[in-house]
Amino acid sequence: MSTHGKRATVRRRLRAAATVATATALAAVPLTTLATSASAAPTHVDNPYSGAVQYVNPTWSASVTAAAGRQSADPTLAAKMRTVAGQPTAVWMDRISAITGNADGNGLKFHLDNAVAQQQAAGKPLVFNLVIYDLPGRDCFALASNGELPATDAGLARYKTEYIDPIADLLDNPEYENIRIAATIEPDSLPNLVTNISEPACQQAAPYYRQGVKYALDKLHAIPNVYNYIDIGHSGWLGWDSNAGPSATLFAEVAKTTTAGFASIDGFVSDVANTTPLEEPLLTDSSLTINNNPIRSSKFYEWNFDFDEIDYTAHMHRLLVAAGFPSTIGMLIDTSRNGWGGPNRPTTLTAATDVNAYVDANRVDRRAHRGAWCNPLGAGIGRFPEASPSGYASSHLDAFVWIKPPGESDGASTEIPNDQGKRFDRMCDPTFVSPKLNNQLTGATPNAPLAGQWFEEQFVTLVKNAYPVIGQTDPGNDTQAPTAPTGLTAGTTTSTSVPLSWTASTDNVAVTGYDVYRGTTLVGTSTTTSYTVTGLTPATAYSFTVRAKDAAGNVSSASAAVAATTQSGTVTDTQAPSVPSGLTAGTTTTTSVPLSWTASTDNVGVAGYEILRGSTVVGTSTTTSYTVTGLTAGTTYSFSVRAKDAAGNTSAASTAVSATTKTDTVVDTQAPTAPTGLAAGAATSTTIPLTWAASTDNVGVTGYDVYSGTTLLGTTATTSYTASGLTAGTTYSFTVKAKDAAGNVSTSSAALSASTLPSNPTGGCTVKYTASSWNNGFTASVRVTNDSSSALNGWTLGFSFANGQKVTQGWSADWSQSGSAVTAKNAAWNTTLAAKSSVDIGFNGSHSGTNNAPTAFTLNGVTCTVA
Numbered sequence: 001m002s003t004h005g006k007r008a009t010v011r012r013r014l015r016a017a018a019t020v021a022t023a024t025a026l027a028a029v030p031l032t033t034l035a036t037s038a039s040a041a042p043t044h045v046d047n048p049y050s051g052a053v054q055y056v057n058p059t060w061s062a063s064v065t066a067a068a069g070r071q072s073a074d075p076t077l078a079a080k081m082r083t084v085a086g087q088p089t090a091v092w093m094d095r096i097s098a099i100t101g102n103a104d105g106n107g108l109k110f111h112l113d114n115a116v117a118q119q120q121a122a123g124k125p126l127v128f129n130l131v132i133y134d135l136p137g138r139d140c141f142a143l144a145s146n147g148e149l150p151a152t153d154a155g156l157a158r159y160k161t162e163y164i165d166p167i168a169d170l171l172d173n174p175e176y177e178n179i180r181i182a183a184t185i186e187p188d189s190l191p192n193l194v195t196n197i198s199e200p201a202c203q204q205a206a207p208y209y210r211q212g213v214k215y216a217l218d219k220l221h222a223i224p225n226v227y228n229y230i231d232i233g234h235s236g237w238l239g240w241d242s243n244a245g246p247s248a249t250l251f252a253e254v255a256k257t258t259t260a261g262f263a264s265i266d267g268f269v270s271d272v273a274n275t276t277p278l279e280e281p282l283l284t285d286s287s288l289t290i291n292n293n294p295i296r297s298s299k300f301y302e303w304n305f306d307f308d309e310i311d312y313t314a315h316m317h318r319l320l321v322a323a324g325f326p327s328t329i330g331m332l333i334d335t336s337r338n339g340w341g342g343p344n345r346p347t348t349l350t351a352a353t354d355v356n357a358y359v360d361a362n363r364v365d366r367r368a369h370r371g372a373w374c375n376p377l378g379a380g381i382g383r384f385p386e387a388s389p390s391g392y393a394s395s396h397l398d399a400f401v402w403i404k405p406p407g408e409s410d411g412a413s414t415e416i417p418n419d420q421g422k423r424f425d426r427m428c429d430p431t432f433v434s435p436k437l438n439n440q441l442t443g444a445t446p447n448a449p450l451a452g453q454w455f456e457e458q459f460v461t462l463v464k465n466a467y468p469v470i471g472q473t474d475p476g477n478d479t480q481a482p483t484a485p486t487g488l489t490a491g492t493t494t495s496t497s498v499p500l501s502w503t504a505s506t507d508n509v510a511v512t513g514y515d516v517y518r519g520t521t522l523v524g525t526s527t528t529t530s531y532t533v534t535g536l537t538p539a540t541a542y543s544f545t546v547r548a549k550d551a552a553g554n555v556s557s558a559s560a561a562v563a564a565t566t567q568s569g570t571v572t573d574t575q576a577p578s579v580p581s582g583l584t585a586g587t588t589t590t591t592s593v594p595l596s597w598t599a600s601t602d603n604v605g606v607a608g609y610e611i612l613r614g615s616t617v618v619g620t621s622t623t624t625s626y627t628v629t630g631l632t633a634g635t636t637y638s639f640s641v642r643a644k645d646a647a648g649n650t651s652a653a654s655t656a657v658s659a660t661t662k663t664d665t666v667v668d669t670q671a672p673t674a675p676t677g678l679a680a681g682a683a684t685s686t687t688i689p690l691t692w693a694a695s696t697d698n699v700g701v702t703g704y705d706v707y708s709g710t711t712l713l714g715t716t717a718t719t720s721y722t723a724s725g726l727t728a729g730t731t732y733s734f735t736v737k738a739k740d741a742a743g744n745v746s747t748s749s750a751a752l753s754a755s756t757l758p759s760n761p762t763g764g765c766t767v768k769y770t771a772s773s774w775n776n777g778f779t780a781s782v783r784v785t786n787d788s789s790s791a792l793n794g795w796t797l798g799f800s801f802a803n804g805q806k807v808t809q810g811w812s813a814d815w816s817q818s819g820s821a822v823t824a825k826n827a828a829w830n831t832t833l834a835a836k837s838s839v840d841i842g843f844n845g846s847h848s849g850t851n852n853a854p855t856a857f858t859l860n861g862v863t864c865t866v867a
Contacts, residue, residue, distance in 0.1 A: 047330055048180040048227045048266075049387035049399035052125035054088030055115045059105050060405050061085045063454050067407070080463050080470040088385050089336070089405040090129035090184065094452055095148050095420055096162050099170070104453065108167065112176050119179060127180045129401060131187065134163050135212045137205030139188050141196040142411070143423035151205040159212050168219040171226060181226045184403050185216055187272045190254065191233040194247045200829035206811035207842060214257045221264040229267045229332055232316055234274040236370030239306030239315065248319035250809070253844055255325070256774055267330035268316065271309050272403045275337045275379045276370065280307045281510040281550075282349050282362040288527065290355045298359040299438070300370065309333045314394035330398035336406050339380030340364045341467030347510045351528040364467075369437040374410045374428035375445040375458050380465030381406050407459030413448040422450050482507035482548035482556045485514065490564035492603055495538035498564045501530040505548035505556055515547045517558070538569040577602040577643035577651045580609065585659035590633035593659045596625040600643035600651060607646045612653060613637055634663040672697040672738035672746040675704065680754035685728035688754050691720045695738035695746055705737045707748070729758030729794020729831065758795055760860045763788030767797070767857040768867035778845050782824070784859060785838040792833040792860065797824040799854040803847060810843035
């Protein structure tokens with residue numbers, strides 16, 4: 001729910017035209033009449049979606065219906081499309097011309113008038129989903145959705161006067177006051193300031209994002225029937241604790257700058273910017289371990305606890321409340337494209353001993369990487385829009401919504417000239433192998449048009465892969481229990497344990513796990529088809545059954561019971577392990593042979609392995625590998641392995657393997673390892689000292705070559721080098737390669753960026769510092785002017801706080817703080833500060849009640865005049 005206290009029902013201002021036309025008449029109207037008419041607007045409710053229908057965009061529906069008409073060869077698909085055509089979707093105001101209407105569609109008034117008609121026909125409240133999406137420097141990280149307004153003061157002024165103000169004026173029209181307008185505020189904007197602030201474009205856009213969102217919230221919150229929802233990305237973007245916590249803090253900071261504070265935001269919406277599944281039905285526990293490895297450590301989840309949007313909205317709700325938002329704040333999930341159905345969707349749990357294999361086999365999200373956001377192949381339409389969906393109490397859901405209309409492109413797959421500011425993003429190119437996706441193809445659908453335009457090929461995919469399948473049971477209303485497990489069997493017991501296994505159950509949606517019972521007592525749960533009951537009494541008979549369960553909480557009937565008796569406590573182990581198999585010799589040297597093999601099994605446990613050269617034991621190992629050393633060059637040997645257990649039982653020897661050591665005349669063709677740990681020491685204006693960790697080599701490292709970019713700077717026999725003759729205030733990229741006596745050269749080390757110190761302003765500098773405070777926070781703006789007659793190639797501003805203030809987040813510079821001392825270093829895009837010119841930077845900070853301004857500033861070490 002999204003209650004923040006009821007707003008006044010009186011409209012915030014009289015409309016100008018009505019004021020002029022009725023000024024004389026109003027003077028004669030009794031006060032009681034005025035009070036009655038002024039309170040006619042509806043109350044601002046807790047959850048606008050509750051008890052309401054949602055607006056169906058006739059323009060989008062016409063595109064869907066036309067697509068259905070082109071499916072004469074597949075009448076089933078056409079019928080599904082016609083079902084989709086009746087679903088509500090949001091209306092996007094993605095540029096100024098969209099307000100009045102342009103070549104891409106009708107204007108906002110057209111849709112509002114249709115919303116009035118739909119509400120009257122429904123006879124109940126109607127929610128009009130509206131997307132506010134035209135910030136200055138819009139989408140500073142993903143090129144496909146860049147916007148028309150630059151991240152400048154002029155761009156912000158246009159955003160306010162030409163975009164937000166006209167939208168607010170139209171929404172505030174009395175004829176629309178009975179519509180519940182749910183505004184999704186600027187998708188992708190504030191989340192970029194958490195994860196992508198190192199990008200120059202995002203640094204430049206940061207202050208305009210904050211000010212623009214604040215302005216939009218203030219203007220729209222002042223209209224009683226408007227409900228503001230802030231975009232929060234998705235679980236595969238901000239789900240990590242290191243991203244989610246700072247995001248909640250940032251949203252709270254922006255809320256505090258608005259006139260109404262936290263009350264200006266009615267809720268938050270996820271998954272507008274991606275297609276992350278609503279739920280991962282077979283991966284319900286992100287802490288589950290496979291061979292002692294948590295499944296969240298897999299390559300696909302990269303240690304993120306939040307596997308799906310239900311996990312993520314619950315996580316974010318907790319953090320938002322901790323940051324100051326009321327506990328009744330509401331959440332929305334965009335389910336328009338996160339269904340992930342089709343023939344490749346797993347429906348039963350697949351066991352695996354490797355954590356990556358387990359995750360890849362059981363996840364419904366079939367992308368190669370969670371960051372593949374642009375028109376992904378395999379995605380499907382998800383849950384239909386629904387108010388107050390049940391079963392997700394921790395997520396505090398107001399509704400499932402379709403903010404991104406299915407069939408509208410995420411971005412063009414090739415460069416397409418346009419006047420909307422939208423650019424070609426390689427993440428939309430299906431031929432691109434992206435470093436951001438661990439060097440995998442993007443998985444994007446080919447032949448895509450510009451973002452926001454109709455993309456029928458993608459729409460066909462979304463309908464075919466819809467989950468729930470359109471026309472079939474919605475998993476949210478799943479009442480069918482899995483089948484009872486069959487084939488329950490007890491393995492070899494010990495004095496205190498009984499291993500059980502069974503045949504997998506089936507379910508109309510998916511089996512998520514099994515409950516194991518000893519008699520009527522629940523003794524454990526498993527997500528696989530096996531479980532070992534432990535803690536039992538020796539020489540005792542037990543009866544076991546198993547029940548299957550699904551994500552909706554439906555539980556099967558019990559399996560047939562199986563009886564098992566534990567062994568007595570005096571059982572002696574006389575069974576030897578199985579013979580090791582798969583013995584293989586690796587690459588030999590002149591004196592050694594590496595061996596590996598497949599593990600043996602044992603009724604109790606394998607304790608280790610003996611390695612034999614001929615009939616002589618030459619070593620032991622507790623793993624399945626061993627390197628035999630001390631051998632003679634150019635000699636052939638025969639090796640075998642046998643397993644042993646703790647009781648001293650030893651298996652027969654494995655099949656022998658032959659291997660020949662290399663001769664003494666081996667030519668060195670192996671390059672050293674790449675240097676690691678490249679680091680820069682204290683730079684001057686012309687030098688940068690470098691150090692790194694030593695490389696290794698099969699023979700010996702003889703030296704290192706140091707590069708700046710592709711230019712060889714010099715060679716050293718040690719692990720340090722000082723780059724000299726550099727330009728002041730300049731950033732360089734350094735790499736190092738190791739080499740050996742045979743001329744073999746390693747690959748490059750990881751690149752290191754380091755900067756020389758800037759030159760000092762020769763004619764002085766001026767700093768103007770202003771700050772506005774609230775509670776225990778404040779926002780500071782700093783203007784730095786280079787008063788000298790020459791440009792600064794790189795600059796660093798220094799000052800100290802007098803009252804223990806802290807910088808919490810800055811923009812347009814690289815901010816750091818040590819104790820009371822604060823340093824702001826130029827960003828990549830404003831490195832040069834021209835003579836007689838200024839740069840504006842700023843930051844958010846915290847204070848404990850006293851917030852005196854700094855009294856002294858230095859620029860590149862030179863004391864500045866305080867304006």
